[in-house]
Amino acid sequence: MMDALRSALFALLFYPGTLLYVLTVIAVSPIGDAPVQRVVHAWSSFHNWLVRNILKIRIEWDGEIPEGAYLIAVKHQSMMEAVDTLHFARTPVVVMKRELTVIPLFGWVTRRYGVIGVDRDAGAAALRTMMTEARAAVAKGRPIIIFPEGTRVPYGDRPELRPGFAGLYRALGLPVVPVSHDVGRLWNRGFVKRSGTVHFKVGEVIPAGLKRPEVEARVHAAINALTP
Template sequence: MILLRSLAYQVFLMLSVALFGGAIAIVGRWVPFRLLSRVARIWARANLIALKSLCRLDYRIEGLEHLPTSTCIVMSKHQSAWETIALRALLPVEHTWVLKRELLDIPILGSALRRFRVIAIDRSAGRAALKQLVTEGQHLLGTGHWVVIFPEGTRVPPGERASYNVGGALLAQRSGYPILPIAHNAGVFWGRRSLIKRAGTIQLVIGESINSTGKSAQQLSRETESWIEGVVARLPTRADLQRSPAQSD
């Protein structure tokens, strides 16, 4: 049953990307950014509803009161594809992403992503990529866009850790904008490169903003990593620990 549910959602996801992504790619250049972002939010919320309906995969948020009213740099744990959908649905519409440049080569999706003023990084470019992140990030922050960064740079399975890249912290240090840390356990339910979506409730925790004033990039990176990994360590690491009888197959 879990495989059938997962396949059904996968079909929904692909069709929704084709429909929304195709529309955004075609008309995006003539549509205001804010309106495009609202359309993307509808897509993301539709996918969260589909996950709950088809896969019985829900989520719970802790710390909504910590969402700032002003521009910030979001640094989130990266375990799954789920958070790329959920953050689009949950964050203010005026936000954009730091992502790997290869995503822009994906048919339909890549064309749609280009409409959202993303910071597309060549991860092999070293210092040039870091400079690009800081330069473009400062410009976007200055125009009122939140910037979303996955500091690990790739999806990391639950129970494992990867080094945090300093790019997001350097952007915070250079720009003076605060960091909003986000932790979750989405990988427990929707694994890296996995078709299976397990029933249960993903826990997402939003932390208090980390002030960047007077701190080095290394200090900001350590502070962000310590908070995120500390919260992740206390979240359930098995899907069955959060499943109710109604969610059982």
């Protein structure tokens, strides 16, 4: 019962609060990129505060994500880590499904901040667009965050990586920082989020230039390090 009440309070605070942050980004957008980035990061911090203080989810980290030009590969089980990725690195560009980038207002803010929207049904055309946008982001010194499994998966699932990851790895020539977690134990696709402790683990940096089978095997193992 308490988890359900906390989840309801979280929703009552997070979604109206998100609208205020979206409107703020629109208001400061003409000033430049820096104010937009500050507001978006403040929104992510707001979400993180609600997770810790309203949902009573404690977050523990094993390791640190290094600074610099990296491809950061993250296990994807919930909305929680999707929003919190904005804390993982300095002004990261996140690869996300295109549907999120066309949501009224919110989608415009994601594009203004800088994301890579991928149409998973567009095949080779989507991959070419992703490569172009990723190279532009790296040229600006921004790290790339990708969910290499392509979509959210239930806790315990270990699907193969989508082809887009290997293509991005090869095209960018960047080392990979893998991040695993067990958020799905407490937070899944349902409305109720359970209180407790979640763990994030930063794996060993995987060098650039590996053959596709090797890099995929190493990333798959590393992002599933906390998956039973």
